[in-house]
Amino acid sequence: MEPFIVSARKYRPESFEDVVGQGAITKTLENAIQNNHLAQALLFTGPRGVGKTTCARILAKKINQESGHHDPDEDFAFNIFELDAASNNGVDQIRSIVDQVRIPPQVGTYKVYIIDEVHMLSNAAFNAFLKTLEEPPAHAIFILATTEKHKIIPTILSRCQIFDFKRITVSDMREHLKRIASKEGIEAEEEALQIIAQKADGALRDSLSIFDRVVSFSGKHLNVQAVTENLNVLDRETYFQVTELLLENNIPQLLVDYNEIMSKGFDGQHFISGLASHFRDLMVCKDERTIPLLELGEQTKAKYLEQSKKVDLAFLRKGIEIANDADFNYRASRNQRLLVELTLMQLASINLDGEKKNDLKQILPATYFKDQSITSYPQDTTISTETKPTVADNDNQVNTPVASTPEQIKAEPSATKPKPTQPSKDQQVATMPGEDTATETPSTTPNKSLEEARKALLQKSRRKVSGLSIQGIEVQKNHVALRQDQQLHQDKLPEEDFTQERLHEVWQQYIEHLKARGELILASILNADQPQLKGRKLCLKFPNESMKVTLEQSQGQVMEYIKRELRNYSIEFDILVDQTVTKKYVYTDQDKYSKLVEKNPAVDLLRRTFDLDF
Incomplete structure (x- = not known):
């Protein structure tokens, strides 16, 4: 199987005529070469995938071709030096370039240095590059490429001739993809190529990558459905x-x-x-x-x-x-x-x-x-x-008009009824208001039902009372009074006696109930103390205010369970905060050792027997 070459490399432009969407820049560079008006330092800036590095390579090769010292079969690769500033951004790499610039080329007239992602250079590397960039030898030309011009120091920008590459338009990108599809023998719908061009967001390299991916998915027939399914758009x-x-x-x-x-x-x-x-x-x-x-x-x-x-x-x-x-x-x-x-x-x-x-x-x-x-x-x-x-x-x-239900339609014996006929103009009689008609045509029945529905809805809306009116306030008071009359009085609820043991049993049952439901925080708070019965109050003591606040927030559900299980609705909580019950946390080695001895006295015997330090 032959190795696959992606379209971005296979169809990389070899001349300025092949560059897509940058006509103004390529025309300027061609005229500068022909008129011997090319600057010693060029800066190509713009978004990704618009042809900056491609134009730099074409320009580097074309410079020596136009100098007159070339053979059609000659390779100028050794006259072109590419440096990736993203991985070579130190002072040593720049000093190495400065030393190489002094040596003239063996073949051709110019040595071209292409520094890609130049904004990644450190400030020290930029400063070491300043003098050479301002006054390079006559045989040296520098082409800098970057996607983030604002990260380059102003002293470098002032020494370069800047070319701003624009984003590739959707129409230019679509036409370029159409040419590539034709060369590859792929039947592509124009709308499918349009979606790919829009998805690329102005980057021609991205559009070619998407094109390869979609072609791998759909084969030789590229349609809208395949593109939208693959790109998830x-x-x-x-x-x-x-x-x-x-x-x-x-x-x-x-x-x-x-x-x-x-x-x-x-x-x-x-x-x-x-x-x-x-x-x-x-x-x-x-x-x-x-x-x-x-x-x-x-x-x-x-x-x-x-x-x-x-x-x-x-x-x-x-x-x-x-x-x-x-x-x-x-x-x-x-x-x-x-x-x-x-x-x-x-x-x-x-x-x-x-x-x-x-x-x-x-x-x-x-x-x-x-x-x-x-x-x-x-x-x-x-x-x-x-x-x-x-x-x-x-x-x-x-x-809304009242529509007939399917049951009503079935109930009407339409087959036995004669079909109503439309009266002619001579047979139509105008009915004055107040006159009664002997018969009612079928066309008036829907209007009558519609009128009745409108009147019913109007009466319903009139019965509505605004909550901001005086009448609404009076209605609200009556409603509250009615709800209070419907509530059970306190003397009708059970108030059975119970013991302290029964209280602790119900308390533990509720803690286990909370653990089963996953409410571990509230269960841990209730487990911190056992309630003590004093008259009608259940007294609880907690070491801090946060535990008290948490229990008070859930007091309703806790009391509802306790009252229901004890069958006594007169009890209530009495929650206190006692700082003396706060746990003493272990911090020092002495505290840790004392805690261990408290749990197991044999630890102290072990230490004294072997004369150990804690």
């Missing part, structure tokens, strides 16, 4: 479906789909931030002049254009605001899944008729979805327009 189709459900106010199906997304291992914050980005892309598609801002394929752009026509601009603005708030509060939330689910409910309630303009947290009631069925993922359900609720203008109460 949510495809855009998911966000299109979620947006459709939001526009339909379909909260149950949204929650089912989100549960399916969570079961696949996706992070909730990744989902909600991606949804906000999806809203942003839809907003960009609202104007044809801003469509080029989308770095997407033509098919995906067409989907965005189609869905943007269905979405109102106000919905997108409120949706981005709600999604960003959820993204901001996600890490601090104790129940992160609930936060995302509430966010989806709020998003699905934005298009509710009659909604207040500034109310972003209104959620549709559960009664709105009682007649809707939920399908399994990834199918989505649609909501019939006949069952949409209306919102009252004054009290924000949602009224």
